[in-house]
Amino acid sequence: MTLAELKRGQQGIITDVSSVHIPLKLLEMGCLPGNLVELVQVAPFADPMYLNINGTHLAIRKETAIHIIIETAHE
Amino acid sequence: MSKQINVALIGNPNTGKTSVFNALTGLNQKVGNYPGITVEKKEGICKLPRGVKAHIIDLPGTYSLNASSLDENVVIELLLNKNDKDYPDLAVVVSDVENLKRNLLLFTQIKDLKIPTILVINMSDRMAYKGISLDIDYLEQELKTKIALISTRKNKGINELKELITHYKELSTEPCLDASSIDESYFENLRKAFPNQLLYKLWLVITQDVNFGKTDRKTYDAVEDFKTKSKTDLKRLQQKETIKRYQFINETLKKGQTIDLNSAKDLRIKLDRILTHKVWGYLIFGAILLTIFQAIYDWSSIPMDFIDSSFASLSEWTKNTLPEGAFTNLLAEGIISGLGGIVIFIPQIAFLFLFISILEESGYMSRVVFLMDRIMRRFGLSGKSVVPLISGTACAIPAIMATRNIESWKERLITILVTPFTTCSARLPVYLIIIALVIPEGRILGLSYQALTLMLLYLIGFGAAVGSAWILNKILKIKSKSFFVVEMPNYKLPLFKNVALTVLEKTKAFVFGAGKIILAISIVLWFLASYGPGDNFNNADTIVTEQYASENLTEDELHQKIESHKLEHSFIGIAGHAIEPAIRPLGYDWKIGIAIVSSFAAREVFVGTLATIYSVGSDEEETIKNRMAGEVNPILGGPLFNFASGISLLLFYAFAMQCMSTLAVVKKETNSWKWPMYQLVIMSGFAYIVALVAYQVLK
Ligand SMILES: Nc1nc2c(ncn2[C@@H]2O[C@H](COP(=O)(O)OP(=O)(O)OP(=O)(O)O)[C@@H](O)[C@H]2O)c(=O)[nH]1
Numbered sequence: 037m038t039l040a041e042l043k044r045g046q047q048g049i050i051t052d053v054s055s056v057h058i059p060l061k062l063l064e065m066g067c068l069p070g071n072l073v074e075l076v077q078v079a080p081f082a083d084p085m086y087l088n089i090n091g092t093h094l095a096i097r098k099e100t101a102i103h104i105i106i107e108t109a110h111e
Numbered sequence: 112m113s114k115q116i117n118v119a120l121i122g123n124p125n126t127g128k129t130s131v132f133n134a135l136t137g138l139n140q141k142v143g144n145y146p147g148i149t150v151e152k153k154e155g156i157c158k159l160p161r162g163v164k165a166h167i168i169d170l171p172g173t174y175s176l177n178a179s180s181l182d183e184n185v186v187i188e189l190l191l192n193k194n195d196k197d198y199p200d201l202a203v204v205v206s207d208v209e210n211l212k213r214n215l216l217l218f219t220q221i222k223d224l225k226i227p228t229i230l231v232i233n234m235s236d237r238m239a240y241k242g243i244s245l246d247i248d249y250l251e252q253e254l255k256t257k258i259a260l261i262s263t264r265k266n267k268g269i270n271e272l273k274e275l276i277t278h279y280k281e282l283s284t285e286p287c288l289d290a291s292s293i294d295e296s297y298f299e300n301l302r303k304a305f306p307n308q309l310l311y312k313l314w315l316v317i318t319q320d321v322n323f324g325k326t327d328r329k330t331y332d333a334v335e336d337f338k339t340k341s342k343t344d345l346k347r348l349q350q351k352e353t354i355k356r357y358q359f360i361n362e363t364l365k366k367g368q369t370i371d372l373n374s375a376k377d378l379r380i381k382l383d384r385i386l387t388h389k390v391w392g393y394l395i396f397g398a399i400l401l402t403i404f405q406a407i408y409d410w411s412s413i414p415m416d417f418i419d420s421s422f423a424s425l426s427e428w429t430k431n432t433l434p435e436g437a438f439t440n441l442l443a444e445g446i447i448s449g450l451g452g453i454v455i456f457i458p459q460i461a462f463l464f465l466f467i468s469i470l471e472e473s474g475y476m477s478r479v480v481f482l483m484d485r486i487m488r489r490f491g492l493s494g495k496s497v498v499p500l501i502s503g504t505a506c507a508i509p510a511i512m513a514t515r516n517i518e519s520w521k522e523r524l525i526t527i528l529v530t531p532f533t534t535c536s537a538r539l540p541v542y543l544i545i546i547a548l549v550i551p552e553g554r555i556l557g558l559s560y561q562a563l564t565l566m567l568l569y570l571i572g573f574g575a576a577v578g579s580a581w582i583l584n585k586i587l588k589i590k591s592k593s594f595f596v597v598e599m600p601n602y603k604l605p606l607f608k609n610v611a612l613t614v615l616e617k618t619k620a621f622v623f624g625a626g627k628i629i630l631a632i633s634i635v636l637w638f639l640a641s642y643g644p645g646d647n648f649n650n651a652d653t654i655v656t657e658q659y660a661s662e663n664l665t666e667d668e669l670h671q672k673i674e675s676h677k678l679e680h681s682f683i684g685i686a687g688h689a690i691e692p693a694i695r696p697l698g699y700d701w702k703i704g705i706a707i708v709s710s711f712a713a714r715e716v717f718v719g720t721l722a723t724i725y726s727v728g729s730d731e732e733e734t735i736k737n738r739m740a741g742e743v744n745p746i747l748g749g750p751l752f753n754f755a756s757g758i759s760l761l762l763f764y765a766f767a768m769q770c771m772s773t774l775a776v777v778k779k780e781t782n783s784w785k786w787p788m789y790q791l792v793i794m795s796g797f798a799y800i801v802a803l804v805a806y807q808v809l810k
């Protein structure tokens with residue numbers, strides 16, 4: 037599934053990031069395969085999304101989140 | 112004494128670089144808990160032990176050496192240009208102990224540039240709270256550097272840092288890891304082609320986005336031929352490089368850092384559950400804004416009344432004490448009343464700065480960005496545009512510079528263009544005095560009508576900004592990738608010292624900046640109002656005496672008539688009457704016209720200008736407000752400042768582009784006169800039309 041489908045409070049592990057769509061800056065902030073991601077809070081319409089990636093707290097737009105593939109712990 | 116050492120402070124946004132800078136140099140640069148407070152290079156001198164001096168350079172924060180916005184670019188430009196006079200002999204990488212992993216990415220990149228590097232781990236006061244402990248010796252060895260564990264808040268470790276800076280020559284310049292292993296053959300070829308160049312530097316120049324940067328390209332032009340790889344390939348390599356660096360960092364921190372989650376406390380989660388909530392978040396944001404306006408009104412009225420009457424008596428006292436003459440008149444009527452028109456607003460402006468500074472220092476600003484992004488995007492803005500729009504309520508100039516951390520050029524340009532619509536503190540004096548004159552006192556639901564009117568004006572300014580952004584978004588054909596990441600910093604208790612300093616500095620800048628302009632304009636205006644050409648002015652005595660000979664006027668009344676006749680025929684009166692036809696439909700007289708024209712230098716001149724014009728030819732001790740209330744409309748009779756003309760003036764000031772300094776800064780940030788000229792013409796034209804309609808409808 038993609039990061040955009042994560043529910044509030046849910047956690048997942050990033051498995052793949054599309055390097056074409058994801059700016060380098062986001063990768064450098066820790067959005068890399070293998071890292072733990074948690075959806076802390078969502079704004080109305082689930083956009084933007086407030087994330088905790090590996091201890092870094094940041095907000096990104098949904099249009100970016102759909103290019104990040106994750107796996108939830110209970111799958 | 113040896114030569115000065117150039118020391119650059121480099122680090123991720125919001126790690127406390129400016130706080131370290133202030134601690135080292137004793138200066139007071141602005142600090143705030145929002146990533147992107149510093150947007151340009153700042154310099155200062157630090158005295159080190161043994162008489163050595165260091166030239167310290169504070170830089171904007173950057174997540175890596177791959178710039179993606181303008182403020183980050185400043186750092187890369189400096190580090191890639193060995194000929195720059197500020198090229199650092201020593202890089203001090205400032206990191207936040209709570210985000211060490213991410214902060215070290217940049218550190219490893221700097222190490223690859225083979226600049227002597229010290230690692231500062233700041234905010235050590237937070238370690239116990241977060242359950243973090245560090246093995247400094249191990250980290251120093253793995254990272255091949257010296258570490259200073261400091262807390263600028265608790266003023267710990269600064270001397271140790273100074274000591275390390277003094278001995279910078281002993282630092283190792285060895286890289287932490289070998290980045291070229293991501294593609295051995297490619298880098299091998301590079302090395303062969305440019306044997307004398309630093310490999311990592313070449314790599315940075317090859318991969319930097321050409322959109323940015325005026326990095327001295329000539330030196331590297333040769334590299335252009337070396338772009339044998341496609342853009343996507345390069346990007347994949349950069350990704351690989353990032354992963355490799357993180358692998359190294361993770362390995363290092365596994366041994367060097369322990370985090371005891373049980374003793375870690377997190378206030379953030381609890382606060383964010385409410386403050387960024389879909390419903391509560393917006394309600395709280397609204398309530399905060401409402402409180403600010405109420406406070407600006409209620410809390411500052413007492414000091415303001417005091418200042419107002421003090422200036423009136425000071426002016427009167429000057430007149431009575433100094434020998435009569437032109438100079439005394441200039442001092443009493445022009446300068447003192449002009450300055451009074453500014454000093455009176457210090458309480459309100461200080462309150463405004465206080466609130467903005469608390470919002471910034473607490474970390475709340477990023478939450479507002481988060482809450483507003485989606486809404487702002489509809490209008491072609493970014494959530495990050497909220498910060499300039501809010502800080503624009505203090506002054507548009509720093510606000511426009513604060514747009515530098517917006518990644519997309521189109522969103523940034525639109526933000527720059529619409530920011531001057533937000534109600535800046537220079538409009539406040541105009542609003543306040545006119546509201547006091549034309550809006551009745553009284554309350555509804557505990558909020559005064561006057562405070563509500565003020566709030567409405569702020570909303571109108573904000574609405575105009577957003578509305579014009581929407582239009583600009585439709586008509587500007589600029590292709591630029593829209594992309595948005597904002598870091599959500601921890602909440603922090605605002606540091607009293609930081610807040611107080613910001614308020615003090617900003618208020619001082621406001622008073623002195625405006626003071627200078629007002630002084631100059633008052634003097635010019637006073638001369639123009641006190642002298643005039645021709646018979647009508649010079650023989651005013653005889654003309655008026657003859658005119659009123661049949662009426663039995665008292666000495667005083669006659670004197671009054673003469674003075675006002677003189678004013679009408681002074682230079683300023685003549686100029687005013689010349690422009691009167693243009694502004695009469697808006698409900699103004701020529702004196703207001705002059706005030707509006709001089710406001711194009713800076714809006715806050717309005718009150719001072721009127722004060723100067725009114726005071727020429729009146730001997731009474733009078734506050735400026737009472738004087739304005741006493742003005743009579745020359746044609747219709749009745750008070751000049753009535754509801755219709757008052758609203759018309761308010762709206763004119765809400766929309767008109769009347770600030771030269773803002774135009775200059777827009778020119779600088781957009782690199783062309785085109786945009787500021789558009790702003791001047793379109794905003795002021797729109798202001799005129801709105802004011803015209805308002806007056807004609809309401810009168
Ligand atoms: N707890 C704690 N907070 C600190 C310390 N040093 C700085 N801060 C706070 O961290 C925040 C950021 O500080 P700045 O000095 O503005 O950081 P910066 O790195 O210059 O930030 P940018 O210019 O935005 O990149 C402010 O709210 C400071 O008050 C410290 O030692 N301990």
Ligand SMILES: [Mg+2]
Binds near residue numbers: 129148
């Ligand atoms: Mg700073």
